[in-house]
Amino acid sequence: MNSDAIRVGIDGLGRSGWNIHARIFEELSDMYRVVGVCDPIRERRMEAYAKFGCRIYDDFDDLIGDDEIELIVVATPSYLHASHTIAALESGKDVVCEKPMASNLSEADAMIEASRRTGRLLTVFHNSLFAPDYLKVMEIIESGKLGKILLVKIYSHTFGRRWDWQTLRKFGGGELRNNGVHLIAQALQIIGDRDVEVFCDLRRALTLGDAEDHVKLVLKADDSPLIDIEVTRACAYPQYKWLVMGTQGGLVGDSNIIRCKYFDPRELPPRQVEIEPTPDRSYNREEIPWREEEHHIGVEAGSSGVAFYKKLYETIRYGAPPPVPLELPRKVMWIIDRCFKLVGNLS
Numbered sequence: 001m002n003s004d005a006i007r008v009g010i011d012g013l014g015r016s017g018w019n020i021h022a023r024i025f026e027e028l029s030d031m032y033r034v035v036g037v038c039d040p041i042r043e044r045r046m047e048a049y050a051k052f053g054c055r056i057y058d059d060f061d062d063l064i065g066d067d068e069i070e071l072i073v074v075a076t077p078s079y080l081h082a083s084h085t086i087a088a089l090e091s092g093k094d095v096v097c098e099k100p101m102a103s104n105l106s107e108a109d110a111m112i113e114a115s116r117r118t119g120r121l122l123t124v125f126h127n128s129l130f131a132p133d134y135l136k137v138m139e140i141i142e143s144g145k146l147g148k149i150l151l152v153k154i155y156s157h158t159f160g161r162r163w164d165w166q167t168l169r170k171f172g173g174g175e176l177r178n179n180g181v182h183l184i185a186q187a188l189q190i191i192g193d194r195d196v197e198v199f200c201d202l203r204r205a206l207t208l209g210d211a212e213d214h215v216k217l218v219l220k221a222d223d224s225p226l227i228d229i230e231v232t233r234a235c236a237y238p239q240y241k242w243l244v245m246g247t248q249g250g251l252v253g254d255s256n257i258i259r260c261k262y263f264d265p266r267e268l269p270p271r272q273v274e275i276e277p278t279p280d281r282s283y284n285r286e287e288i289p290w291r292e293e294e295h296h297i298g299v300e301a302g303s304s305g306v307a308f309y310k311k312l313y314e315t316i317r318y319g320a321p322p323p324v325p326l327e328l329p330r331k332v333m334w335i336i337d338r339c340f341k342l343v344g345n346l347s
Contacts, residue, residue: 002030006316009036009069009093011060011084013044016098017075021125022048024305031313032071038063060084064091071316073125074098077165078172082107085122086114094121094316099185100177100336101329108333112326123312123322124329128182129189130307132297133255137242140251140295141190145262147248149225152190154183156231157238160206167209174211176202176336180231184332187219187227194221196331200339205234217339249290258295263288 008025010017017039025032034052038060039045045056057063064072064087072088074081074097082102088095095115101124102108115122128134141149156179166173188196197220202212217229225244241254249262267289278284314320 002033004317005029005031005033006313007035007068007070008032008073009038009063009066009071010034010048010073010075011038011063011088012075012077013037013039013041013048014075014077017073018044018048020305021073021075021096022051024303024309026051027303027306028309028313032309035068036063036066060087064088064093069093071096078177079103079170081172082111085111089114089118089120089122092118092120096123096125096312098125099181099329099332100172101333103172103177105330105333105337108330112330115326121316121322122326123315123324124326125305125308126181126185126324126329126332127304127308128186129324129328130304130311131186131255132304133242133253133258134186136258136295136297137244137251137253138189140258140260141244141246145248146244146246146250146260147262147265149190149244149246151228151243151245152187152225153228153230153240153243154186155229155239155241155243156180156183157235158233159236160233161208162206162213162233163208167207167211167213169209169211173209174202175213175231175233176215176217176339180215180217180229181332181336183229183231184217184219184335185328187229188328188331188335190227191219191221191224194224196221196335198335198338198342200342202339202343205232207233215339217335219335253295253297256297258297259293260295261290261292263290 025034034054036055037048038057040058049056072093072095074084076084078100081097085095085097165171166178199218201216203214205214207213213233215231219227240252244251251260253259308323311323315322
């Protein structure tokens with residue numbers, strides 16, 4: 001066992017805390033050691049004890065009072081993120097908070113203030129920024145081969161009802177905060193450090209709860225591509241996750257494969273505007289010397305969560321920059337707040 005492994009306490013052993021974070025810590029056992037967990041359900045606590053041999057708590061105050069724990073992972077329902085994060089920071093722990101960072105912007109600001117006041121690290125688990133398909137898309141965009149980027153569509157299309165706690169507003173539920181944050185974080189990285197205009201349409205379609213399950217979001221900024229985001233559970237014919245349009249080509253794809261086609265503008269003959277009629281009464285047209293590529297992503301490209309925690313280890317042990325600086329999740333929360341103000345009551 002690595003004596004320099006970061007000693008972790010997991011707050012919440014549900015889908016995220018158990019299936020994502022605990023699984024990653026098991027895989028990265030040379031970097032992280034789970035020494036404590038907290039969950040109100042006894043069977044979950046005992047399952048964690050059997051896997052990690054860790055201390056188990058049914059009270060959050062006892063978890064953050066464990067002096068051996070260095071890092072708390074807040075993986076509770078969203079409405080508890082702010083209060084649990086602030087309490088953990090004030091107890092002297094570093095914190096990874098699951099997304100969404102908070103229920104609203106004011107809670108997010110209180111969390112950031114607590115991090116600064118206590119001098120403890122706070123980062124948010126925006127693992128979508130380490131997703132292999134997103135990284136490949138960014139690599140292609142930044143290469144310049146697609147020319148000036150005009151439009152980026154990022155779509156998450158499914159069809160089906162949900163009736164769990166994430167469909168209820170009182171728990172911070174809804175697709176905007178649940179899955180939309182992944183796409184918003186990616187979009188903000190594409191836009192860069194610019195002021196953003198927001199258009200949003202939120203609707204209840206199939207959900208059994210009172211929160212939105214159909215999201216249309218458009219982000220616009222000066223000297224930046226228009227970003228078109230859809231997150232819906234009411235699409236029977238899903239479209240590509242990614243569609244990028246540029247002046248020299250474009251790309252489409254998903255988490256398995258990215259296809260792009262582009263051309264070198266130097267290979268086109270020079271042209272100028274002509275006002276004379278075309279000889280065959282047709283529109284102008286020319287053959288584009290396309291180059292095409294396929295990039296197969298797949299599971300071999302690695303886990304976005306593993307990449308996040310590898311970077312976090314470098315942050316905590318060696319002072320490297322955090323995997324997700326707080327400015328980004330705060331801006332995500334600003335956009336979410338803006339959406340709810342624009343929409344008002346759901347239809």
